Amino acid sequence: MMQIEESIKSYGKKIDKLLKEIIPPDRHDFLGEPIWHHMNTGGKRVRPAICLITCEALGGNPDNALYFALAVEILHNMFLLHDDVEDGDTMRRDKPTVWVKYGIDNAINAGDYMVAKGYQSILASPVSTEKKLKLVEVFTLTYEKTVEGQALDINLRAAKDITVKDYLEMVRLKTGYYLACGMVGGAIVADISDTVVDSIWELGKNMGPAFQIRDDLIDLTYGKGRGGVIGSDIKEGKASFLYAYSLEVANIEEKDKLIQIMAKPREDTTDDDIRWVMNLYDKYGVKEYAQNYAEDLIKHAHKTIEKLPVGNKEVFREIANFMAQRTA
Amino acid sequence: MMQIEESIKSYGKKIDKLLKEIIPPDRHDFLGEPIWHHMNTGGKRVRPAICLITCEALGGNPDNALYFALAVEILHNMFLLHDDVEDGDTMRRDKPTVWVKYGIDNAINAGDYMVAKGYQSILASPVSTEKKLKLVEVFTLTYEKTVEGQALDINLRAAKDITVKDYLEMVRLKTGYYLACGMVGGAIVADISDTVVDSIWELGKNMGPAFQIRDDLIDLTYGKGRGGVIGSDIKEGKASFLYAYSLEVANIEEKDKLIQIMAKPREDTTDDDIRWVMNLYDKYGVKEYAQNYAEDLIKHAHKTIEKLPVGNKEVFREIANFMAQRTA
Numbered sequence: 338m339m340q341i342e343e344s345i346k347s348y349g350k351k352i353d354k355l356l357k358e359i360i361p362p363d364r365h366d367f368l369g370e371p372i373w374h375h376m377n378t379g380g381k382r383v384r385p386a387i388c389l390i391t392c393e394a395l396g397g398n399p400d401n402a403l404y405f406a407l408a409v410e411i412l413h414n415m416f417l418l419h420d421d422v423e424d425g426d427t428m429r430r431d432k433p434t435v436w437v438k439y440g441i442d443n444a445i446n447a448g449d450y451m452v453a454k455g456y457q458s459i460l461a462s463p464v465s466t467e468k469k470l471k472l473v474e475v476f477t478l479t480y481e482k483t484v485e486g487q488a489l490d491i492n493l494r495a496a497k498d499i500t501v502k503d504y505l506e507m508v509r510l511k512t513g514y515y516l517a518c519g520m521v522g523g524a525i526v527a528d529i530s531d532t533v534v535d536s537i538w539e540l541g542k543n544m545g546p547a548f549q550i551r552d553d554l555i556d557l558t559y560g561k562g563r564g565g566v567i568g569s570d571i572k573e574g575k576a577s578f579l580y581a582y583s584l585e586v587a588n589i590e591e592k593d594k595l596i597q598i599m600a601k602p603r604e605d606t607t608d609d610d611i612r613w614v615m616n617l618y619d620k621y622g623v624k625e626y627a628q629n630y631a632e633d634l635i636k637h638a639h640k641t642i643e644k645l646p647v648g649n650k651e652v653f654r655e656i657a658n659f660m661a662q663r664t665a
Numbered sequence: 666m667m668q669i670e671e672s673i674k675s676y677g678k679k680i681d682k683l684l685k686e687i688i689p690p691d692r693h694d695f696l697g698e699p700i701w702h703h704m705n706t707g708g709k710r711v712r713p714a715i716c717l718i719t720c721e722a723l724g725g726n727p728d729n730a731l732y733f734a735l736a737v738e739i740l741h742n743m744f745l746l747h748d749d750v751e752d753g754d755t756m757r758r759d760k761p762t763v764w765v766k767y768g769i770d771n772a773i774n775a776g777d778y779m780v781a782k783g784y785q786s787i788l789a790s791p792v793s794t795e796k797k798l799k800l801v802e803v804f805t806l807t808y809e810k811t812v813e814g815q816a817l818d819i820n821l822r823a824a825k826d827i828t829v830k831d832y833l834e835m836v837r838l839k840t841g842y843y844l845a846c847g848m849v850g851g852a853i854v855a856d857i858s859d860t861v862v863d864s865i866w867e868l869g870k871n872m873g874p875a876f877q878i879r880d881d882l883i884d885l886t887y888g889k890g891r892g893g894v895i896g897s898d899i900k901e902g903k904a905s906f907l908y909a910y911s912l913e914v915a916n917i918e919e920k921d922k923l924i925q926i927m928a929k930p931r932e933d934t935t936d937d938d939i940r941w942v943m944n945l946y947d948k949y950g951v952k953e954y955a956q957n958y959a960e961d962l963i964k965h966a967h968k969t970i971e972k973l974p975v976g977n978k979e980v981f982r983e984i985a986n987f988m989a990q991r992t993a
Contacts, residue, residue, distance in 0.1 A: 367816040419777060423770035442751035442819045445773055446812055449747060452780055453809035460802055470798050474788055481781035484774060488695040491770045 341390065341655045348389045348399070348406075349382035355407050359458050360451075371439045371447040375418050378430040385410040387656055388519030394652035397527025404462040405472050405522040408455040412476070413515065415451035416483060418444060423491060424573060425603070452480070464526060471525050479518040486511025493576040497596050504581040508549040509542050516548060516660065517541025520653075533647055540641045540653070547634035548660050550627050553577040557615065557624065568611040574599040578630070579623050586621045635661045669718065669983045676717045676727070676734075677710035683735050687786050688779075699767045699775040703746050706758040713738040715984055716847030722980035725855025732790040733800050733850040736783040740804070741843065743779035744811060746772060751819060752901060753931070780808070792854060799853050807846040814839025821904040825924050832909040836877040837870050844876060844988065845869020848981075861975055868969045868981070875962035876988050878955050881905040885943065885952065896939040902927040906958070907951050914949045963989045 362373040385406035392402040420426070421434040422444050428434060436444035459472050489507040493499045520537045556570045557579070570577050580599060584592055595617060598610045618624055635657060642653045690701040713734035720730040748754070749762040750772050756762060764772035787800050817835040821827045848865045884898045885907070898905045908927060912920055923945060926938045946952055963985060970981045 366813060367820045368813065419773055423773055440819075441769070443816070445747055445751055445776075446815050446819060448773075448777075449780075450809070450812045450816070452777070453805055453812060456784070456801070456805040457809065460798075460805060466794050466798055470788075470794055470801075473784070473798075473801055477781055477784040477788060481778070481785065484778045484781055485694060485696065487774050488771070488778070491768075491774060492695045 341659050344390050345381060345383055345386040348386040351389075351403060352382045352385045352407055352410055355403060355458075356410070359407065359411075359461075360454055367443060368447055368450045371435045371443050372414075372418075372451060374432075374438060375414060375429075375435050375447075378432050380410075380414065382410055383660075384413050384515075384519050388523040390652060390656070391520040391523030392527045393523075394649045395524055395527035395529050395647060397523065399523075401463050402523050402526040404458045405476075405526065406519060408458040408472075408476055409479075409519045409522065411451050411455040411458065412480060412483075415448045415455070416487070418451070419448040420487070422448075423487070426573075462526075468525055472522055475518060475521050475525065479514045482510050482514040483512075490576060494574050496576075497600075498584060499576050499581045501578070501581045501585060504576060504578055505546055507576065508546045508578075511545075512549045513542040513545030514538070515541070516545045520656070529647065533645060536641060536645050540638055540657070543634045543638040543641065544657060544660055547631045547638065550578045550631040550634075551661070553579055554624060554627055554631075557618070568615070571599065571611050571614050572603045572606040574601070574603075578627050579618055582626060583617060583621060583623055586623075587617060591617055631661070669987050672718050673709060673711055673714040676714040679717075679731060680710045680713045680735055680738055683731060683786075684738070687735065687739075687789075688782055695771060696775055696778045699763045699771050700742075700746075700779060702760075702766060703742060703757075703763050703775075706760050708738075708742065710738055711988075712741050712843075712847045716851040718980060718984065719848040719851030720855045721851075722977045723852055723855035723857050723975060725851065727851075729791050730851050730854040732786045733804075733854065734847060736786040736800075736804055737807075737847045737850065739779050739783040739786065740808060740811075743776045743783070744815070746779070747776040748815070750776075751815070754901075790854075796853055800850055803846060803849050803853065807842045810838050810842040811840075818904060822902050824904075825928075826912060827904050827909045829906070829909045829913060832904060832906055833874055835904065836874045836906075839873075840877045841870040841873030842866070843869070844873045848984070857975070861973060864969060864973050868966055868985070871962045871966040871969065872985060872988055875959045875966065878906045878959040878962075879989070881907055882952060882955055882959075885946070896943070899927065899939050899942050900931045900934040902929070902931075906955050907946055910954055911945060911949060911951055914951075915945060919945055959989070 356376065360369055360372055362369045388406040388409055389399040389402055393399045417429070418435050421429060422436045422441055426434055427437050434444075435447060439447070455476065456473070459476055460469065462469055462472060464472070486507050486509070489503070490511055493503055493507060517538050517540060520540070521534055524534055524537055553570065556577070557567060559567075566572075569575075570580075580595070583595055587595060595614065598606065598614060601610070638657045639654065642650055642657060645653060684704065688697055688700055690697045716734040716737055717727040717730055721727045745757070746763050749757060750764045750769055754762055755765050762772075763775060767775070783804065784801065787804055788797065790797055790800060792800070814835050814837070817831070818839055821831055821835060845866050845868060848868070849862050852862055852865060881898065884905070885895060887895075894900075897903075898908075908923070911923060915923060923942065926934065926942060929938070966985045967982065970978055970985060973981060
């Protein structure tokens with residue numbers, strides 16, 4: 338566990354250095370400033386580091402994967418930036434979000450710019466034309482699927498009767514491809530066969546939901562760094578695993594009240610509402626169920642790893658464990 | 666002129682057919698519906714048609730350029746869709762804009778999806794790996810530069826003293842690359858040398874501003890189909906050529922009043938304000954100056970065309986004339 342954290346730290350520095358070249362913070366173009374305001378809200382550059390760790394573990398040269406890894410980090414942050422506008426979130430890691438500070442217009446446009454810069458970073462990779470094109474394909478597929486997941490997320494929020502199945506489809510799209518993307522890119526740079534690449538996608542489909550369910554749980558325990566508030570997801574009416582599962586197990590009166598609270602505009606949700614939902618979750622053991630569900634997904638992920646036709650499976654095990662245990 | 670219009674018509678049908686395959690209108694994914702609502706607000710598919718016409722005129726097979734042409738059309742519409750959110754425009758071609766009908770969240774997300782789909786369309790092109798990668802590069806460069814132009818557009822609007830030079834830089838970025846992009850892609854598919862490709866980019870840098878200046882003029886004559894309103898740009902405080910030039914020629918009192926009117930929120934701009942600005946434009950012959958400026962740019966474009974090292978220059982002449990004379 339320590340080893341992977343150290344790798345993330347040292348690779349993170351490389352990523353930040355290259356990012357400053359690809360998107361200079363000090364150009365007066367109305368783009369560098371909002372983008373760096375966002376990038377400085379934190380993030381441990383975990384996703385690009387996983388790309389580089391995978392590449393190295395599979396015998397590739399991580400320097401050749403650096404530009405792709407950066408693209409993954411840029412895309413991840415672009416989604417956070419656009420999501421903040423879409424969700425109306427005003428704070429991210431205790432700082433005002435980009436749209437609050439620079440306006441909705443600049444926030445949308447800065448996000449658009451990040452996508453272009455992500456592609457440019459890939460195009461600058463020191464790899465063959467064939468590999469470069471494969472990396473563009475992987476990146477585009479991830480981008481597409483993540484946006485499809487976001488579409489479900491936005492619109493399920495308004496729906497009254499989300500099921501656990503809906504939820505899982507949504508997070509598989511929204512986070513599964515995303516988690517696999519860096520590993521897939523690292524494997525491509527390391528010249529690994531298409532069969533292995535397919536298995537890594539599979540891995541993401543288990544790890545993504547596991548990670549997201551944990552994220553849902555974190556909102557009820559530590560809060561998500563939006564001013565340290567507990568229960569933001571309830572205020573937002575977010576289609577969480579906990580909400581979806583509660584709808585399946587609660588009785589009719591509880592279900593009605595739960596839907597009513599989730600449907601309230603953020604500013605109308607009271608502390609009593611949040612307490613009521615937390616009590617409901619306790620009554621039905623919703624948090625424990627979620628925790629167990631996430632652990633099962635991780636077990637599945639480990640099974641996929643054991644079947645991976647590569648010599649060094651240990652790195653995948655470490656990544657899976659790390660992603661399963663870290664706090665957002 | 667007739668010939669090019671007929672080509673646009675017949676190619677436009679091919680583009681719409683392929684678009685329905687790439688983004689099915691009837692999938693219940695919360696993406697096809699808003700995107701097709703936007704696509705159906707019109708557009709003559711001029712940009713993709715120009716790509717295909719160029720490809721054919723240079724001896725290429727336009728069918729091989731079809732996927733790239735579609736990507737250009739998708740990107741163009743994505744920009745319109747995001748611009749509508751950024752500018753707060755509520756109507757486009759007499760229909761409500763996507764954000765008005767589906768919410769800001771779905772509008773941003775649908776635009777993001779269009780970018781992914783644009784790239785996917787290019788990746789589906791029946792051309793060699795090398796060409797495909799070149800097309801991705803051209804598309805990405807265009808995407809990047811157009812967003813840079815949009816950043817200037819958004820932020821110059823708030824600035825008090827925009828110059829004609831600022832304006833020209835902004836529109837060169839925002840529309841120049843965009844106009845050249847289709848022709849460049851068509852030329853790449855037709856196997857044309859890099860030197861010619863560079864000249865086509867150059868062509869776009871003259872045609873783009875010419876086209877945009879005409880668009881600024883149209884706002885004062887026919888209106889832009891936003892409920893047929895004349896003077897939307899004045900209400901919006903848009904950094905138009907007319908505004909920038911007026912700031913250079915008007916006296917201090919006029920300049921102050923002009924800035925004051927342009928800075929007003931859209932809903933506070935009165936009909937009297939718009940009339941006052943129109944009179945100011947008349948007093949200094951601003952519209953005539955703009956018209957002449959656009960014509961000079963077209964002349965420059967024609968000079969670039971005469972130097973193009975290709976046999977069939979006629980198609981470029983036709984495209985330049987067509988773009989210079991059409992109404993938005």
